[in-house]
Amino acid sequence: MNDMRRTEPTVTENTTKMQARKVQVYYGDNHAIKDVDVDIADKTVTAFIGPSGCGKSTFLRCLNRMNDTIDIARIEGDIRLDGEDIYDPKVDPVQLRAKVGMVFQKPNPFPKSIFDNVAYGPRIHGLARNKAELDVIVEKSLRRAALWDEVKDRLDAAGTSLSGGQQQRLCIARAVATNPEVLLMDEPCSALDPIATAQVEELIDDLRSRFSVVIVTHSMQQAARVSQKTAFFHLGELVEYDDTSNIFTNPKDSRTESYVTGRIG
Amino acid sequence: MTDMMDTSANAPRRTSLKGNSALVARRKRRERLLMGVGLGAILIAFTVLFILVASLVSTGYTAFVQTQVTLDVHVDPAEISEEQLPRGGFQNVLTRSVLDLLPDADPETDLRAVRGILSNGAQFALRDQVAADPSLIGQTITLTVPLSDPYDQLNKGNINRDTPESERRLNDQAVVWFDQLDQAGRISTPFNWALFTNADSRFPELAGLKGALVGSFWVLFICFAVSFPVGIGAAIYLEEFAPKNRVSDFIEVNINNLAAVPSVVFGLLALAVFLNWFGLPRSAPFVGGLTLALMTMPTIIIATRAALKAVPPSIREAALGLGASKQQVVFGHVLPLAMPGILTGTIIGLAQALGETAPLLLIGMNAFITSAPTSPFDASTALPTQIFIWADSPERGFVSRTSAAILVLLGFLVIMNALAIYLRNRFERRW
Known part of the structure; x- marks a missing residue:
């Protein structure tokens, strides 16, 4: 694990948290991701945008090896977290996913109580030694997800009884409760109404102070609002990756320009 | 869009919503047919189930009751002693108590026939009762025991009295005896708990599940x-x-x-x-x-x-x-x-x-x-x-x-x- 050759030199501010080089993903015979190189900076919100089917979600799922669960998916290339190859045979995907958390497109709370939903990750990873510590983690996580005030009186209620926006914030609370270093969000607002979306976006901005956040979105406005870096994917390729302001105001590639001005996609 | 307007197939058709064209009529007919076939299938399934259960109930319900006779049994110390309880003459004692109720039965010649009125299990019921309480020896106790299968069936109407005697399971004498017991108020048909509390037996009136x-x-x-x-x-x-x-x-x-x-x-x-x-x-x-x-x-x-x-x-x-x-x-x-x-x-x-x-x-x-x-x-x-x-x-x-x-x-x-x-x-x- 501590192979020195693989350790990148550590830099203090906005260092590269994750680094992808020459990543290829195949679904059976379908070459879904072609030669993607991305550096994801620490404590930054990085947005992946692109038309449907461009591979942005697929690439996101490579970052915590969720594609491992799909039998026909095959991943090539090199993805590193803090300089460590996450596809190294010695790496346990379970440990990786504890560090690289994920929030999904559709809110998917467990059919358990709100408390148990948030407490699940800390429990399986042994983050709390006793009930009191667990209570603290649950409250902190729910506060961080801006949900505490709405649910503090009914932590025993079923997570599935909440509204869609609340469920998604519960899922975010559940993801941050394990104290990840990177938080992956796969279109977290696509099932939410505008008010809930605004709440979640505000939340993402807060989370940036602690984690590196990677968000896949089909809404360019959302990418522009929440992210500092934006990657534009098209047909499985990474077309352009730059500061968000450059992507939207001064794109270098004509395809990016077409997309952000609404001509393709 | 404009050039498509001239082709008649794509021209907007202005028909009434209530219109009953041939196409609509055919579709409705098919829907009714499908519904009818489905309903018919359910009807057939239920009829078959009903016939099955009805036939089972009609033949089976009589097994849930059992014809019994109540006897005043004198536990004769001459026949039954505490020392030799298993070999006691329980059957003789019981048969005698039945004979007491049948004035026209001859204690000598009709002994076997009268014995057949009671179930073979009756003697064991008496034996168990005496074994549990030996002080009963010498006393007269009231005991309710099952009748044997032919008499049980007679009571349940499964043996027809109009059938000629030669073709009937019970002869006329036996039917008379049964009626005498019945008139004396000795016959009862309570729920057949033995069906659930007894194990299998050669004798149907004793057999249980x-x-x-x-x-x-x-x-x-x-x-x-x-x-x-x-x-x-x-x-x-x-x-x-x-x-x-x-x-x-x-x-x-x-x-x-x-x-x-x-x-x-x-x-x-x-x-x-x-x-x-x-x-x-x-x-x-x-x-x-x-x-x-x-x-x-x-x-x-x-x-x-x-x-x-x-x-x-x-x-x-x-x-x-x-x-x-x-x-x-x-x-x-x-x-x-x-x-x-x-x-x-x-x-x-x-x-x-x-x-x-x-x-x-x-x-x-x-x-x-x-x-x-x-x-x-x-x-x-x-x-x-x-x-x-x-x-x-x-x-x-x-x-x-x-x-x-x-x-x-x-x-x-x-x-x-x-x-x-x-x-x-x-x-x-x-x-």
């Missing part, structure tokens, strides 16, 4: 204890862990085939393997349970796999995304959510096993056994094999008892299936 019920309980218990964990284990492995390749396809096809194998084949297998090779006891519910477990396992595997598949992948992803291991995902999330479906499938599988006869016949669970088993290794019958035995018996009393036993079996099946539906509705989550 206790042995079969206990036997079936042990069979199902063993069947559940074996097939449930093995079936769920196999299903979890196949659904959650096994790689999807030719080997797992092959296994899946074979499990489905196993579910379709005729049950008698499992019986032959059990006979060859469990009895002849392993030397397990014949007629034992333990072996019956193992045999039926082989049959129930594919049902449980298929039901469990379906239930596991029905758990939405988003739950698995959520847990995996939090860094849960495969085992934590399966046991912490997927299995609890699949449990209602698994239990439903298991109960339906067990209900099927409860009614299974052929494999039990081959391992000797159709033996004539007059006591209920006390352990799964004792020889025993089960409900379906008891029905099989009784259906084969010539006595009139066994005809109604066969139907009654079928009704009892159907009752258990209805209860089990209702439980399965209840579990499904109560615990199933909707997504």
Whole structure:
């Protein structure tokens, strides 16, 4: 694990948290991701945008090896977290996913109580030694997800009884409760109404102070609002990756320009 | 768009919503036909079910009551002594008390015939009572004992008094005796508890289902204890862990085939393997349970796999995304959510096993056994094999008892299936 050759030199501010080089993903015979190189900076919100089917979600799922669960998916290339190859045979995907958390497109709370939903990750990873510590983690996580005030009186209620926006914030609370270093969000607002979306976006901005956040979105406005870096994917390729302001105001590639001005996609 | 307006096929048609064109009429006719066919199918199914249950009830209901006679028995110390209780003349004492009620019966010549009025089991009822309380010797006690099968049938109207005497089971004298007892108010027909508290017997009026019920309980218990964990284990492995390749396809096809194998084949297998090779006891519910477990396992595997598949992948992803291991995902999330479906499938599988006869016949669970088993290794019958035995018996009393036993079996099946539906509705989550 501590192979020195693989350790990148550590830099203090906005260092590269994750680094992808020459990543290829195949679904059976379908070459879904072609030669993607991305550096994801620490404590930054990085947005992946692109038309449907461009591979942005697929690439996101490579970052915590969720594609491992799909039998026909095959991943090539090199993805590193803090300089460590996450596809190294010695790496346990379970440990990786504890560090690289994920929030999904559709809110998917467990059919358990709100408390148990948030407490699940800390429990399986042994983050709390006793009930009191667990209570603290649950409250902190729910506060961080801006949900505490709405649910503090009914932590025993079923997570599935909440509204869609609340469920998604519960899922975010559940993801941050394990104290990840990177938080992956796969279109977290696509099932939410505008008010809930605004709440979640505000939340993402807060989370940036602690984690590196990677968000896949089909809404360019959302990418522009929440992210500092934006990657534009098209047909499985990474077309352009730059500061968000450059992507939207001064794109270098004509395809990016077409997309952000609404001509393709 | 404009150039498409001239083609008549795409021109907007302005027909009334209430219009009844030929197309609409044909469509409606087809819909009515489909509905009619479906309704007819349901009607046929219900009619057949009704005929079945009605015929069972009409022949079986008489077995739920038993004709009994109340006697004043003088426990004669000359016949019965405390020292030689097992050899006491209980039958003589009882016969004498019947003779007391029949003034025209001759104590010498009619002795055998009068003795035949009472069930053979009556003497044992008296013996047990005296054994429990020896101070009864010398006293006169009131005792209610079952009548023998012909008299029971006469009381239930199954023996027609208009039939010529030569073709009747009971002669005119016997009918007169019965009527005398009846007029004396000695005959009663209470609920036949013996049907549930007695084991099998040669005498229909004494035969009960206790042995079969206990036997079936042990069979199902063993069947559940074996097939449930093995079936769920196999299903979890196949659904959650096994790689999807030719080997797992092959296994899946074979499990489905196993579910379709005729049950008698499992019986032959059990006979060859469990009895002849392993030397397990014949007629034992333990072996019956193992045999039926082989049959129930594919049902449980298929039901469990379906239930596991029905758990939405988003739950698995959520847990995996939090860094849960495969085992934590399966046991912490997927299995609890699949449990209602698994239990439903298991109960339906067990209900099927409860009614299974052929494999039990081959391992000797159709033996004539007059006591209920006390352990799964004792020889025993089960409900379906008891029905099989009784259906084969010539006595009139066994005809109604066969139907009654079928009704009892159907009752258990209805209860089990209702439980399965209840579990499904109560615990199933909707997504």
